[in-house]
Amino acid sequence: MADRRVGVLSAHLSAPAATRSSDIVACPTVSLKKFTTTRARKPPTKWNGWGYEDTRLYLNQDGVAALSGTRYPHIFPARRIMPKFRGWVEDVLGIDIRNTSPANRTKPELPPPFVNKEFMDAISDCAESTFDDGARLDHAHGATCQEVFRLRYGSFDKYPDVVVFPSCHDDVEALVAAAVKHDVCIIPFGGGTSVSAALEIPERENRMVVSCDMKRMNHICWINHKTSLACVEAGAVGIDLQEALDAYGVTLGHEPDSSEFSTVGGWVATRASGMKKNAYGNIEDLVVNLKMVTPSGTFTKQASAPRSSTGPDLTHIALGSEGILGIITEVTFRISPTPAVQEYDSVLFPDFETGIACMHHLTREGAVPAALRLQDNMQFQFGQALSAESGSPMRASVIDKIKKYYVTQIKNFDPESMVVATIVYEGKSEQDVKSQKKALEKITAGYSGMHAGAENGLKGYFLTYMIAYMRDFGFEFNFMAESFETSVAWDAVVPMCESVKERIFVEAAARGVRGRPFVSCRLSQTYDT
Ligand SMILES: Cc1cc2nc3c(=O)[nH]c(=O)nc-3n(C[C@H](O)[C@H](O)[C@H](O)COP(=O)(O)OP(=O)(O)OC[C@H]3O[C@@H](n4cnc5c(N)ncnc54)[C@H](O)[C@@H]3O)c2cc1C
Numbered sequence: 001m002a003d004r005r006v007g008v009l010s011a012h013l014s015a016p017a018a019t020r021s022s023d024i025v026a027c028p029t030v031s032l033k034k035f036t037t038t039r040a041r042k043p044p045t046k047w048n049g050w051g052y053e054d055t056r057l058y059l060n061q062d063g064v065a066a067l068s069g070t071r072y073p074h075i076f077p078a079r080r081i082m083p084k085f086r087g088w089v090e091d092v093l094g095i096d097i098r099n100t101s102p103a104n105r106t107k108p109e110l111p112p113p114f115v116n117k118e119f120m121d122a123i124s125d126c127a128e129s130t131f132d133d134g135a136r137l138d139h140a141h142g143a144t145c146q147e148v149f150r151l152r153y154g155s156f157d158k159y160p161d162v163v164v165f166p167s168c169h170d171d172v173e174a175l176v177a178a179a180v181k182h183d184v185c186i187i188p189f190g191g192g193t194s195v196s197a198a199l200e201i202p203e204r205e206n207r208m209v210v211s212c213d214m215k216r217m218n219h220i221c222w223i224n225h226k227t228s229l230a231c232v233e234a235g236a237v238g239i240d241l242q243e244a245l246d247a248y249g250v251t252l253g254h255e256p257d258s259s260e261f262s263t264v265g266g267w268v269a270t271r272a273s274g275m276k277k278n279a280y281g282n283i284e285d286l287v288v289n290l291k292m293v294t295p296s297g298t299f300t301k302q303a304s305a306p307r308s309s310t311g312p313d314l315t316h317i318a319l320g321s322e323g324i325l326g327i328i329t330e331v332t333f334r335i336s337p338t339p340a341v342q343e344y345d346s347v348l349f350p351d352f353e354t355g356i357a358c359m360h361h362l363t364r365e366g367a368v369p370a371a372l373r374l375q376d377n378m379q380f381q382f383g384q385a386l387s388a389e390s391g392s393p394m395r396a397s398v399i400d401k402i403k404k405y406y407v408t409q410i411k412n413f414d415p416e417s418m419v420v421a422t423i424v425y426e427g428k429s430e431q432d433v434k435s436q437k438k439a440l441e442k443i444t445a446g447y448s449g450m451h452a453g454a455e456n457g458l459k460g461y462f463l464t465y466m467i468a469y470m471r472d473f474g475f476e477f478n479f480m481a482e483s484f485e486t487s488v489a490w491d492a493v494v495p496m497c498e499s500v501k502e503r504i505f506v507e508a509a510a511r512g513v514r515g516r517p518f519v520s521c522r523l524s525q526t527y528d529t
Contacts, residue, residue, distance in 0.1 A: 045261070047134065048103050048151040049475075050143060050468035057466075057473035059086065059097065067469075074462040076388045088385035093479065094515035101478045103152035110136055113161035116208040120162070122178035127164040127171045135163045139187075139211035140201065142194025143258075145471065145482035152475055158201035160187065160211035167216045168233075169329040172293045175212060176327060180295045184208045188323040190215075190266030191237060193258040195483075198270075198322040212327060214265050221330060223248050229288060229304060231332045234265030250335040253280025253370075257464040265328040271320035273485075275461070275524070279370035279426055284319050286333045292318050294326035304332050339426035341433045344457035345369075347440075348407065348450040351417040352376045353494060356523060358447035359421070360490050367439040371424035371461065371524075376497070378520035380420050383463060386470075411450055420452060422460030479515065497521040 044053040054069035065085035067076060089095045110133045123129065140159045141147040150156055166172045179186045185207045187199060201209050214235030221231040223245075230250065232241060238259030245251055254274040256262055262272070268290060273282045280286065289304040301315060318328055349355035355374045362368050375383065407413045423440070427433040441451070471481045488496050501519040508517040 046472075047107060047138060049148060049472040051260075051472075055469060057469050063097075065473075067466075072462060072465060075459055075466065079388065082386050082388055084385045084387065088381070089477075089479075092381070092385075092516070093518050095474075095477050095479050096515075097477050099478055100476055101153075102476065107134065107137055108155035109133075110159050113159075114208050115161060116182050116184050119178050119182035119184045119208060119210075122182060123164065123175055126174035126178075127166045129162050129164040131162055136160050136211075138192065139163050139189050139213065140199070142192055142197060142199040143468065144195050144197055145480055147197065147200065148471070148475070149480070156200065157203045158205060158209065160201065160209045162208070163189075163211045163213055165213050165216050169217075169291060169293070169298075172212070172217075172327050172329050173298060175210075176293045176295060179210065184210055186210045186212050186327070188265065188269065188327045189213045190235065190263035190269070191258065191261035193262045193266065194270065196270065196322065214263060214327075214329075217329060218263075220244055223250060223335070225250070227304075228335050229332055230335045231330055232264050233330055234263060234268075234328045236264045238262055238264075238267075245335065246338060249338050251280075251338045252286060252333055253336055254283060254286060254333075257467070260465065264331050268318055268328050268331055269321055269323050273524075275373070275464070276370040276424060276426070277524075278368045278372060280336065284316065287315060287319065287331055288334055289332040290315055290318055290328055291330040292326040292328045299326065337428075339370075339428065341425070341427045341430055343425045343433055343437075344454045344461060345423040345425065345437070346452040346454075346456035346460060347421045347423065347444050348413060348452045349374075349419050349421065349444075350413050350448050352419050352497075352521070354447050355419045355421060356490075356493050358444055358449060359523060361443050361447070362440060365439070365443060367436070367443055369423050369436055369440060370426040372421060373460070374421045374523040375419060375460070376521045377417050377419055378518065379522055380418065381415075382518075382520060383420070383460060386463065386466070387459075407450070413450070420456065420460065421449075422457045424457070424461060481518075493523060 045051060046053055052069065052071060055071050056068045058066060058068060060066040060081065063086065065082040067080045067082075086097065090097065113131050113136070115131075120129070136159045137151075140156045141151065164175060166175060176186065178184070185201075185205055187201070187209065189199065189211045192199065199211075214233075215237070217233035217235035218237065218240065219233045220236070220241075221233065223230040225248075228250075230245065230252070236244075238254070238256065238261075241264065242251065242255075242259070253276050254267065254272070255276050256267065256272050256274050259274075266272070267283045268287060271283060274280070288306070289301045291298055291300045293299075299314070299318075307313075317325060349358060352374070359372065359374055362372070404415075407418070408415055425433045425436050427436060441449075467483070474481050484500070486496070500521075504517055504519050
C-alpha cells in the first residue's frame with residue numbers, strides 16, 4: 001500500500017502561515033512500534049486476564065505471594081516476593097487459599113463470523129483484516145471485572161465478526177464509507193482497557209460487526225516546539241508515546257494507570273484522566289484539535305488556535321463519545337517541556353478525614369504537586385501487605401519495627417486509622433521542586449502530616465500498575481474485585497465513601513457473599529470546589 005502519510009504531513013507543514021518549517025520536528029518515520037502481526041498488543045498479553053503474559057501474581061512453592069517476570073522493578077527492587085500478603089488476605093479478607101477457582105485453560109469456541117461479502121470486497125485494499133477466532137475474542141471485550149470473569153469462566157453473547165487494522169486516516173475514511181454503504185457496524189478499538197463495557201456488542205446487533213483496531217496508526221505526525229503542540233495518530237499507546245516524546249524533550253503529561261496499554265484515541269473517546277492531572281490537566285484540557293471520521297465525513301477544525309470565542313468548541317463532542325460518533329484518527333495536543341526534576345514523596349495523616357481536609361487546603365492554596373493521591377486506611381494496609389521483601393528479611397523486619405514504633409508510639413498514629421498521601425513533584429529545576437515541597441510541607445504540618453519518604457511515594461505511584469494483576473490473583477481464590485471512579489464536590493467525599501461502603505456491605509450480605517468485603521477509597525484531586 002502506498003505511504004499516504006507524507007501527504008498528511010505536508011498538509012500540516014504548510015498549515016499555519018506564521019510557522020517556519022525549522023520550528024517543526026517532522027516525524028514521518030518515527031514509528032512508536034511497528035506491528036508485524038495481527039496481535040493487538042506487543043509484547044504478548046494474556047487472553048483471559050490483565051496485562052503482560054510474563055507477569056503474574058502467584059503463590060510460590062513456599063506458599064508465599066510472588067510476581068513472575070522482571071517488570072516493575074520500582075516495586076520489586078530486590079526479591080519479587082511479598083511475604084506479608086498471604087497472611088493479610090487470609091486474616092483480613094477471609095480468603096481460603098485452599099478453595100481455588102482456576103480460569104478456563106482453553107478459549108471458548110466462537111460462532112462462525114457473519115460476513116457481509118460486499119463490505120469485505122469494498123475494504124479489501126484499504127485495511128488488513130482477520131477472521132481469526134483469537135483476534136475476535138481479544139476484541140470482544142474491555143477490562144471490567146465482569147468482562148474478565150466471562151473470559152475466565154464463560155463466554156460472551158457476541159463477538160466481532162472481523163478485526164480490521166487501518167494504517168492511516170485514508171484507510172479509516174474508506175472503511176467508514178464502506179460500512180455506511182453496506183450497513184455494517186464498526187466498533188473502534190484502542191487498547192481494550194475500557195471500563196465502561198463499551199466494547200461489548202449488544203445482543204440485539206444483527207449487522208456484521210467490525211472491530212477497528214487502531215494500533216497500526218501509532219505515529220507522531222509532527223511536533224511543533226514553538227507552538228508547544230504535537231499531532232499524534234490515535235492508535236499510539238501511552239507509554240510508547242511518552243518514550244518517543246521524551247526523545248524530543250517534551251511530554252504530554254497524561255498518565256492514566258492504564259497507560260501501558262491504553263491509546264490516544266481511547267483516552268479522548270473516554271474522557272480520560274491521568275495521574276499527573278494537577279500539572280497538565282485532564283485529557284479535555286490537552287486536546288486542541290482532532291480528526292474524527294464520522295458516517296457523514298471527516299470532522300476537524302480548520303486551525304489549531306489556542307482558543308476561540310466564536311461558538312462552542314465542537315472538538316468536545318468527541319470527548320467521551322465512546323466511539324459512537326466516529327473514529328478518531330489524529331489528535332493535536334498541547335505539550336510541555338519534559339520536567340528537569342521529578343521527585344516522589346509521601347505523607348502520613350492520622351485519619352482519612354484529616355487527609356481530605358489537608359488536600360482541600362492544598363488545592364485552595366494552589367500548593368498541589370503534579371500528582372497527589374490519598375489512600376484510606378484499608379488501602380494503606382493493603383499497600384503495606386504488598387510490600388516486597390527488600391534485601392535481607394531480618395534487616396527488613398528490624399527496620400519495619402523501628403519505623404512502626406516511631407509512627408505509633410512517638411507520633412501516636414493509630415495503625416487502624418492512619419492514611420497515606422503519595423506525591424509526585426515535577427519542576428523546571430531543583431529550586432522549583434524545593435519551593436513546591438516547602439509550600440506543601442507548611443500546610444501538611446497543620447494537619448499533623450508526617451513525612452514518610454520518597455520510597456513509599458514511588459512504590460505507591462507504581463503500585464497502581466499492579467492493581468489489575470491483583471484482581472486476577474483474587475479470581476484464583478473466588479475473590480472478586482472492581483474499582484469505581486467518580487467525581488464529587490469536597491463536602492460529599494466522606495459521605496459518598498461511607499455510603500458506597502455501606503451499600504456494598506448490605507448487598508454482599510443480602511447475596512450471601514462469603515468472606516469479608518473489602519472496600520477502600522482513594523482520593524485524587526484537582527478542583528477547588
Ligand atoms: C487497570 C486499569 C487502570 C485504568 N486507569 C485509568 C485512569 O487512570 N484514568 C482513566 O481515565 N481511565 C483509566 N482506565 C480506563 C481506561 O484505561 C480508559 O478509559 C482508556 O482511556 C481507554 O483507552 P483504550 O485505548 O484502552 O480504549 P478502548 O478500551 O479500546 O476503548 C474505549 C472506548 O473508546 C472507543 N475508542 C477507542 N479508540 C477510539 C478511536 N480511535 N476513536 C473513537 N473511539 C475510540 C472504544 O470504541 C470504546 O468505546 C483504567 C482501566 C484499567 C483496566
